[in-house]
Amino acid sequence: MKLSELLAGQNHHILQGDPEKTYITAGTVFDADRVMPGSLFIAVPGHEEGGPGAVAPALARGAAAVLVEDGCVLPATAGDVCVVRVPDTRSAGAVAASLYHGxxxxxxxxxAITGTNGKTSVSYMVESVLRLSEGARAGVIGTAGSRIGDELIPMPRSVLTTPESPDLQYLLGCMRDRGVGTVVLEATSMGLLTHRVDRTFVDVGVFTNLSQDHLDDHGTMDNYRDAKLRLFQGLCKHAVVNADDPVGALIGPMMPGEVTTYALDTEADYRATDLVVDASGTRFTLHHDGHKYPAAIPAPGRFSVSNALATVAACHTLGHDLSGLVAALERMPQIPGRFERVTTAAGTSVIVDYAHSPDSLNKVLGTIRGFARARVITVFGCGGDRDTTKRAEMGTIAGTHSDLCVVTSDNPRHEDPEAILDQVVPGIEDTGTPYERLADRRSAIAFALAAAGPEDIVLIAGKGSEPHQTVGDQLLPFSDMATVRELADIPVVRRQPALR
Structure with a gap:
């Protein structure tokens, strides 16, 4: 494809070369070490594997053209390679990547789903109900990687929930070419802020909730909120909004298209009442357009019902049959790492959940307390290089709802694990709840399982389905659920294959 076609309609200035005579044949990339002959290298300032300083290595690997921002000094090796300056390489790169892949x-x-909590759960639910109700072929892009049904799409290893725009558009192209009818994307605050979701043509944008998280990236809650709200400022046609969250009220005035609401506690287009919660799930009545639908989901808790409402509202908005969607809710498989449950031979229930913020930990433990018949033992920690203000608060929440806490490492990244625990422990101590301190996560899980008796519940919170632990710059293989199964000698039960 001609470079001129990828720049059509964009503000740009040609520094050298001719976009009309320059052909991009190997895609668009931000990472210099992924450049191939024929690539368009996009020099994004601050990008860890690229940026203006990586122009020379990109050219050495055969880049056909380069996009830069103002102030980028071209290396002597640039020769006659086409170089184009744009006001914002991230924004221009998103457009170019989308056009390249058609x-x-x-x-x-x-x-596209945004919010502090629920993004992964809603994405799994949407894929499941479409598959179960209609045999539909759906793609999912998010925390657990990218897949079509159970088929993973291989990509370079990354910890980004919302991929950078060149990778995201590549994934969308793969899904289109494989006959996918619906794609569900987790849209993070940083993904929205850095233009990764631009030019994806979102039909339905879902807002789940907003609570404290990611202040290390955004500085203030207002900045964090505004990054989330970017999805509803021209990036989606229709909004599905949680009316129980006060931020939801801000979305209507900024949306150019329609807004649909869902709620448990206030009037909304989709509403749930008569909740009955036990360890196996939740039964409720779904109300829409004057009709009532008896419904059930195999996940306990109000937050799970809220996610189910978001799922049904989004799918119904796309034109899928509401009765079929509601019927499919009850047959959904467990979501990996989201209130994922197993029982040991000793009769101990173990729950693995991604809860890693004060609000999510409070909701999960509050739900467990609602049906627990014996002790609740909580294994948790806090991530390194992230918001430090929530650590003592999470200790207080865990201590308040638990009979025993085991505080351990989450993803310490570049922080000293023991220093992180030093900041969590005072919150537990304020509650008077007994605790054990074990920085090694495997040892912490083993301690909790050994301490638990029949009918006790062990919650392992913070990492969910993550297959690794981030220590320094390394991604070390580690799975909470796999560790539980190994220590408790619990066999793996495979999920039923997706319908084709």
């Missing part, structure tokens, strides 16, 4: 988002129903 704007795949236009060819599928696109659902």
């Amino acid at each position: 704007e795949p988002g236009r060819r599928m129903d696109m659902v």
Whole structure:
């Protein structure tokens, strides 16, 4: 494809070369070490594996052209390679990546989910109910990687929930080419702020909630909120909004298209009442357009019902049959790492959940307390290089709802694990709840399982389905659920294959 076609309609200035005579044949990339002959290298300032300083290595690897921002000094090796300056390489790169892959988002129903909690759960639920109710082929892009049904799409290893725009558009192109009808995307605050979701042509944007998290990235809650709200300022056609969250009220006035609401506690287009919660799940009545639908989900808790409402509202908005969607809710498989449950031979229930913020930990433990018949033992920690203000608060929440806490490492990254625990422990001590301090996560899980008796519940919070632990710059293989199964000698039960 001609470079001129990727720049059409964009503000740009040609520094050298001719975009009309320059052909991009190997895609668009931000990472210099992924450049191939024929690539368009996009020099994003601050990008760890790229940026203006990586122009020379990109050229050495055969980049056909380079996009830069003002102030980038071209190396002597640039020769006559086409170099184009744009006001914002991230924004221009998103457009170029979409055009290169044929704007795949236009060819599928696109659902993007944003919010502090619930993004992964809603994405799994949307895929499940469409598959179970209609045999539909849906793609999912998010925390657990990218997949079509159970088929993973291989990508370079990354910890980004929302991939950078060149990778995201590549994934969308793969899904379009494999006959996917609907794609569900987790849209993080940083993903929205850095233009990764631009030019994906989102049909339905879902807002789940907002609570304290990611202040290390955004500085203030207002900045964090505004990053989330970017999805509803021209990036989606239709909004599905949690009316129980006060931020939801801000979305209507900024949306150019329609807004649909869901709620448990206030009037909304989709509402749930008569909740009955036990260890196996939740039964409720779904109300929509004057009709009532008896419903059930195999996940306990109000937050799970709220996620189910978001799922049904998004899918119904896309035109899928509401009765079929509601019927499919009850048959959904467990979501990996989201209130994922197993029982040991000793009769101990173990729950693995991604809860890693004060609000999510409080909701999960509050739900467990609602049906627990014996002790609750909580294994948790806090991530390194992240918001430090929540650490003592999470200790207080865990101590308040638990009979025993085991505080351990989450993803310490570049921080000393023991220093992180030093900041968590005072919150537990304020509650008077007994605790054990074990920085090694495997040892912490083993201690909790050994301490638990029949009918006790062990919650392992913070990492969910993550297959690794981040220590320094390393991603070390580690799975909470796999560790539980190994220590408790619990066999793996495979999920039923997706319908084709």
